[in-house]
Amino acid sequence: MSSSLEFILEGLEMILAPGAEAMTVQQALGVRSLADMPTALKRAGYEVCYVDLPDKVSGFAQVIEGQPHIVLNRAKSAEHTHFTVPHELGHHVLHLDASRDPQLGLPSEGLAEFQAHQFATLCILLLANEREREDVLNENPELLLVAATSLLMTAGVILIPLIVHLWSSLCGLPRPVAEK
Numbered sequence: 590m591s592s593s594l595e596f597i598l599e600g601l602e603m604i605l606a607p608g609a610e611a612m613t614v615q616q617a618l619g620v621r622s623l624a625d626m627p628t629a630l631k632r633a634g635y636e637v638c639y640v641d642l643p644d645k646v647s648g649f650a651q652v653i654e655g656q657p658h659i660v661l662n663r664a665k666s667a668e669h670t671h672f673t674v675p676h677e678l679g680h681h682v683l684h685l686d687a688s689r690d691p692q693l694g695l696p697s698e699g700l701a702e703f704q705a706h707q708f709a710t711l712c713i714l715l716l717a718n719e720r721e722r723e724d725v726l727n728e729n730p731e732l733l734l735v736a737a738t739s740l741l742m743t744a745g746v747i748l749i750p751l752i753v754h755l756w757s758s759l760c761g762l763p764r765p766v767a768e769k
């Protein structure tokens with residue numbers, strides 16, 4: 590495979606994997622709406638609880654004695670929590686599941702947050718009806734930024750090698766040698 594194609598595929602996988610994972614998980618859990626999510630999670634063995642947390646903490650994901658917990662700040666609005674639940678589920682699926690390929694391992698904190706945001710964004714795009722989507726967006730404006738960044742990164746990963754390829758063809762530079 591040529592190295593630029595490999596670069597494109599690896600980049601796309603890194604960017605799109607959390608979204609693809611969100612689709613698989615949402616189907617496996619049989620979640621049909623955002624409001625249905627906590628119930629579906631409990632059915633699947635998650636403990637979902639609402640507690641007093643500092644204002645800047647929306648919630649967190651933790652495995653306690655082998656059981657995945659999603660702990661939510663009970664002072665937050667329902668619309669806010671609609672985003673927090675799939676975000677924390679994203680941490681469980683992408684970062685806390687010990688049975689997963691260790692190669693995916695633990696990314697840096699910033700990347701982990703971005704991936705959980707992507708996971709949650711896709712859940713919301715798949716599950717929310719129009720009104721819910723608007724409410725969740727109003728409460729969680731960072732959602733749009735995550736979606737836009739993913740799109741830009743996807744475009745970048747596809748376009749940059751293409752531009753390099755065209756540029757080197759136009760300028761008659763030797764192209765990268767295909768790896769065996």
Ligand SMILES: [Zn+2]
Nearest residue numbers: 676680702705
């Ligand atoms: Zn997080």
